[in-house]
Amino acid sequence: MVKLVLMHKADSIYDDEPDSVYDFPRPYLKAVQEAVGDWVIYYEPVKAGPRGYFATARLQQVIPKPGAEGRYLALIAPGSFLPFDREVPRLIDGRPLETALTDTDGSPRRGGATQLAVRRLSDADFARIVDLGLPEDLETIEAQRWDPLQVALAEPVLPFQRPVLERLTRRPFREVAFRRKVREAYDYRCAVSGLRLRNGGGRPEVQAAHIRPVEHQGSDSVRNGLALSGTLHWMFDRGLVSVAEDLTILVSRNKVPSEVADRLIQPGGKLRLPADPHAWPHPANLRWHRENVFGQSHPDDPTPW
Incomplete structure (x- = not known):
């Protein structure tokens, strides 16, 4: 299995519903089939809006798209889609978050993989993006959000380090x-x-x-x-x-x-x-x-x- 980045535009001509289905052409079929059972991260391209990386979900199945030769549907596992609490920018300090998009000097690469609507993603890159979008201590942040006195009195506590996938489920x-x-x-x-x-x-x-x-x-x-x-x-x-x-x-x-x-x-x-x-x-x-x-x-x- 392999993790992926899936490019998504809200006004796409494809039948995309991020929480249930992703519509894609044949050139990406092998990569998507390899990702069945694993997790993906949704990404909004620059020309579509400012969101960057904005959600994650788990792929359940790939089927041919009915009535559309050469197109396929990646079905999202029910209950797995989760939007990020904070949208993750494409670059941090001028550096991409995906290793495949990073040049040897840390600058963004041009062309090539950057143009792909479906990109393979390493486990380390996946974990880093999820950590930025869905912080480990999100429950503590929410519990203390509306109680300034509790925040002032609380002793610093390191969050319990749960594996990323355990957190998502x-x-x-x-x-x-x-x-x-x-x-x-x-x-x-x-x-x-x-x-x-x-x-x-x-x-x-x-x-x-x-x-x-x-x-x-x-x-x-x-x-x-x-x-x-x-x-x-x-x-x-x-x-x-x-x-x-x-x-x-x-x-x-x-x-x-x-x-x-x-x-x-x-x-x-x-x-x-x-x-x-x-x-x-x-x-x-x-x-x-x-x-x-x-x-x-x-x-x-x-x-x-």
């Missing part, structure tokens, strides 16, 4: 990474009520909800998340609210009193979207929620009103 770490990205994308504001609430210590009260749950093949992509208040998160998970194709907020009116719905939903009745279109909820995830969760709650569920 450990659910508590992934939950923290998902929560940080979703809440940041929505500016710590509930996407349904429009409210941005903080407790007395300044900690945001908004939560990060998976649109399609991980246990139902949902991913930890920001596009599979919504920032919701505690009550609306509870309602969303139980199918009492959902989101229509045109982003209108749907309410199960036979289960939610009108006076409750009118107080919880922001004026206009539309979902509040992140400023960055990269983070907008994917229509397929919203459709899955409408078809599989909305209206399915049990009538004897206790309610918060």
Whole structure:
């Protein structure tokens, strides 16, 4: 097996969905087949935007693309995709992060491998990029983020050195990474009520909800998340609210009193979207929620009103 860098553009003409499938031509088939079962890192080319390295995932399978001679689809293992907490720049101190792109004097190479949409990546380069994008101590950073007193009193503690792949597959770490990205994308504001609430210590009260749950093949992509208040998160998970194709907020009116719905939903009745279109909820995830969760709650569920 081998690790790869996969070039991805948000407006690509290919059928790429980073958390589920990567579309590529025949010249890259051998490299991608070698990577099945191993991990990849997604990279945004210079002409497409400023993100650099922005996510990781594990390849599960390669299949021919139906109806497209000479093209193939790399299927992403469900639940493996994870966006970086901080996007990693292409160069640090003028030096590339990939050994294959680095000249003998440390400067970036020109042409050649730099133009490849699929590039082999050493284990050491992979670990370095992941460490920069998903720091080992991310859980500690988040725990101390909104508590200045705790930070001031805390004694320096070296993070437990977990192997990179263990970190990427450990659910508590992934939950923290998902929560940080979703809440940041929505500016710590509930996407349904429009409210941005903080407790007395300044900690945001908004939560990060998976649109399609991980246990139902949902991913930890920001596009599979919504920032919701505690009550609306509870309602969303139980199918009492959902989101229509045109982003209108749907309410199960036979289960939610009108006076409750009118107080919880922001004026206009539309979902509040992140400023960055990269983070907008994917229509397929919203459709899955409408078809599989909305209206399915049990009538004897206790309610918060």
